[in-house]
Amino acid sequence: xxLHPILRAxxxxxxxxxxxxxxxxxxxxxxxxxxxxxxxxxxISVGNLTVGGTGKTPMVMWLAERAASMGHCVGVLTRGYRxxxxxxxxxxxxxxxxxxxxxxxxxxxxxxxxxxxxxGLRLEKDGVDWFVLDDGFQHLRLARDADIVLVDATDPxxxxxxxxxxxxREPQSALVRADVIxxxxxxxxxxxxxxxxxxTAAPIYYARVExxxxxxxxxxxxxxxxxxxxxxxxxAFCGIGNGKAFFSDLTRWGIRTVEQLAFPDHxxxxxxxxxxxxxxxxxSGAEALICTEKDVFNFRHLREWSLPVYYCQIxxxxxxxxxxxxxxxxxxxxxxxGSRR
Numbered sequence: 001x002x003l004h005p006i007l008r009a010x011x012x013x014x015x016x017x018x019x020x021x022x023x024x025x026x027x028x029x030x031x032x033x034x035x036x037x038x039x040x041x042x043x044i045s046v047g048n049l050t051v052g053g054t055g056k057t058p059m060v061m062w063l064a065e066r067a068a069s070m071g072h073c074v075g076v077l078t079r080g081y082r083x084x085x086x087x088x089x090x091x092x093x094x095x096x097x098x099x100x101x102x103x104x105x106x107x108x109x110x111x112x113x114x115x116x117x118x119x120g121l122r123l124e125k126d127g128v129d130w131f132v133l134d135d136g137f138q139h140l141r142l143a144r145d146a147d148i149v150l151v152d153a154t155d156p157x158x159x160x161x162x163x164x165x166x167x168x169r170e171p172q173s174a175l176v177r178a179d180v181i182x183x184x185x186x187x188x189x190x191x192x193x194x195x196x197x198x199x200t201a202a203p204i205y206y207a208r209v210e211x212x213x214x215x216x217x218x219x220x221x222x223x224x225x226x227x228x229x230x231x232x233x234x235x236a237f238c239g240i241g242n243g244k245a246f247f248s249d250l251t252r253w254g255i256r257t258v259e260q261l262a263f264p265d266h267x268x269x270x271x272x273x274x275x276x277x278x279x280x281x282x283x284s285g286a287e288a289l290i291c292t293e294k295d296v297f298n299f300r301h302l303r304e305w306s307l308p309v310y311y312c313q314i315x316x317x318x319x320x321x322x323x324x325x326x327x328x329x330x331x332x333x334x335x336x337x338g339s340r341r
Contacts, residue, residue: 015164044133047137061103077134096134137169216309235286236261243262253312271303282307287307
C-alpha cells in the first residue's frame with residue numbers, strides 16, 4: 001500500500017479515529033467488559049500487526065502439522081477471504097482455505113468462516129483438542145493459549161501509519177500482548193529486535209519460506225524436474241498480499257524472471273488478465289509463466305493458457321525449530337495452569 005503523500009495526509013484523520021477505536025476495543029477486553037469465549041482445547045494464534053502477507057498461511061500449516069505429529073487432533077480456524085463459510089475443497093471460497101485443504105489433507109480439520117468461535121465449537125464436538133487460529137492477533141473474542149505474531153523483517157510496520165493511511169492494524173504497542181515474535185524474511189535483525197523491546201519482552205525467532213517444489217498448474221499437477229525450470233525464463237505474476245516478497249523469493253531460489261506483474265491480494269483472474277499476462281510475457285521473451293499456489297485457485301475457471309504455467313509450492317522453515325516449539329509448549333502450559341487456579 002504505497003499511497004501518495006497527499007492522499008495519506010488526507011486519510012490521516014481517519015487513521016486517528018481508527019487507532020482510538022482499536023485501542024478502546026483492546027481495553028474493553030483487558031478490563032473484562034467484553035468477555036472472551038474459551039474453547040476446551042488448546043488455541044494457538046498466528047497473526048501480525050499489518051495488512052498484507054507476512055507468511056501466516058505457511059506458519060499455520062507448520063504449527064498444525066507439528067501438533068498433529070504429537071498425536072493431537074488438530075483443527076485450523078480461519079476466517080477465509082471476506083469471512084464466508086467453506087463448503088469443501090473444490091468449492092472453497094478462499095485461496096488460503098483451498099491451499100490448506102489440499103496441503104493438510106484429512107489429517108487436519110478445517111473450520112472456515114467469520115464466526116471462529118462457532119467453528120471451534122463444531123470441531124470440538126468432532127474431537128479436536130488443538131486449534132491453530134489463523135490471522136488471530138486482532139480476533140480478541142476467542143481466548144488463546146499462545147499468541148504468535150509474525151513481523152516482516154523487511155517492512156515491519158508498513159511505514160508506521162495505521163489504516164487507512166497506512167498498513168498497521170494496531171499501533172506497535174499492541175505487541176505487549178504477543179507471547180512469541182517471529183521475524184519472517186530475514187535471518188538476523190538485531191536493530192529491529194532492539195526496537196521491538198520497547199513494547200515486548202517476548203522471545204524472538206526467525207523463519208522464512210523455502211521452495212518445496214515447482215509444479216505444472218494443470219488438472220493433474222506434475223512436479224517439474226529441476227533442469228526443466230532452471231533452463232526457462234519466466235514471466236512472474238501473483239495476486240497476494242506481498243507480491244514484492246514473492247518476486248524476491250524467486251530470485252533467491254534461482255528462478256530466472258524477465259518481467260513481473262503484481263495484482264491486488266486475492267485477485268480473481270479474468271480472461272482479460274490472462275490475455276494481458278500472456279501478451280506481456282511473449283513481448284518480454286518469457287518461455288513460461290510462474291505464480292504462487294494461491295493464484296492457481298483464483299484462475300482455476302479460466303481457459304487453458306497458451307504458455308506453460310508453473311506455480312511454487314512453499315514450506316515454512318523456522319530457525320531453531322525445536323526451541324521454537326518448546327517455547328510454545330511452555331507458554332501453553334503456564335497459561336493453562338494459571339487458568340485452573
